Amino acid sequence: MTDGLPMAVPAPGLPSRVRIHEVGARDGLQNEKATVPTEVKAEFIHRLADAGLTTIEATSFVHPKWVPQLADAEDLFPLLGDLPGVELPVLVPNARGLERALALGARRIAVFGSATESFARANLNRSVDESLAMFAPVVARAREEGVHVRGYLSMCFGDPWEGPVPVAQVVRTAGALLDMGCDELSLGDTIGVATPGHVAALLTGLAERGVATGALGVHFHDTYGQALANTLVALQHGVTTVDASAGGLGGCPYAKSATGNLATEDLVWMLDGLGVDTGVDLGRLTATSLWLAGRLGRPSPSRTVRALAPDQAQSPEE
């Protein structure tokens, strides 16, 4: 029905290429209650690579007590083998996690910071400054090993306890993460409340502080349906790294088909339509999300997945 669509019509002032940082295998799966077999995770990542994704966050070296779903990191990482041209960053919460990742040969890591005190307390059990102090030696050690470091910054727009988050507060923590040696930052709208003007204001604030746009990624949640509009504004401000999750994996636990992460398919549809190169084959990616939805036993919340495969997306099995 929609062969040849979307029609590619470039918009002025946008980048010609965007790097998608695929988070489904880590950020998406970590919220799954039922244990996903390690072999399924490995196949998922291989399929994502086959679909053309080149940055696929693979797992987390957090203590198994906190994220049981990703307790198999040591078993999973060797199964991924050599994927030419594909980066496989892993999350490390602290020095111990970094050593585990280094021992397996990880070449990209990510640390997970917070822009707000409340979330730093809730998620990291320490203040923002204490968490930065914890990350500093991790980042330094990673860089000694020539490992690329991404800094996640959560709650950049709103926080469930604190409400709207001031731009200056985010700029301060972002600056601290870059100053300690992070190669890139991912600006997270963890609860999905950002709107386009707020995104523009934060990116302007970071630029005024001297942060290079090339060091920034954006990580929007689609909780209120705003993720793609926010992404568009980020692209208009020169951002070329966008986080997304295949099939929209990582939905809020409270609602069966409400979404958390921006679905990679919805993002690719927009970028294909804008003539922005991602290297991703939308058909293969959709097939991958449908395959995983079958394994997880529920449909993908991605609008594009549902539109391209209305029958399959509604049934728990392909």
Added chain:
Amino acid sequence: MTDGLPMAVPAPGLPSRVRIHEVGARDGLQNEKATVPTEVKAEFIHRLADAGLTTIEATSFVHPKWVPQLADAEDLFPLLGDLPGVELPVLVPNARGLERALALGARRIAVFGSATESFARANLNRSVDESLAMFAPVVARAREEGVHVRGYLSMCFGDPWEGPVPVAQVVRTAGALLDMGCDELSLGDTIGVATPGHVAALLTGLAERGVATGALGVHFHDTYGQALANTLVALQHGVTTVDASAGGLGGCPYAKSATGNLATEDLVWMLDGLGVDTGVDLGRLTATSLWLAGRLGRPSPSRTVRALAPDQAQSPEE
């Protein structure tokens, strides 16, 4: 959890006020299989007005054979009474429909044209030019009566039979509708395939043809999740009339929670966040959509509705 959110952060270059043309009661309900009682429709419209919507498309004076759900137009319209400050446009397919609407005192009508030959044939059983010839006397007669005329233009971006629709083809038909006396046009992305660059190209093409932006509304479908990003680009081009459907009413019939129309709540969330005035109370509007979802027996597909009321939105009854 999200009191005070979204935070209002205006973006440069956007209008200060947007008029939402609410289509749920007509475009949304017309796809419902089970008959919705006339009293429920009337209460729905009253609740929408209470929520602050000022342009509420009420019904259609199409032959009952084609849209049985709206066969009660003559019964519904008198139930709406006098809603101060609220416009209640109605769809009229032809001269006969116009006379029915005029007899009831309608002060705003809409005709429904197509940018493509295939959809004109499928929906109107005539060519584009034949349909324009059919509309001309309807528009002329409405204007004689001082009635405001909206022209819907379907398939402005893609068509299920023809694929991508050339901008020049849309501009030609849009110009014809305005030349015959339509006060405003609603540019429809009937199958949801538009992306932001395509929207910008169409609006630029219309501006080059001399069409005043104030005469244009946009009508996006969220089939592939693109509606809000497309809306943002339209606002950046000066458009101040946006069509939306409360709760995302009017979903594609093939998938239980796939969406057709842009949900008014998702739109209002973005506009609230941008500090763009709509006059709409998001809480009241969401309550209205939840109430109607209970009557219809299925959850709203609006992401904002689901996020604001995660429990209710999942159950068929309130």
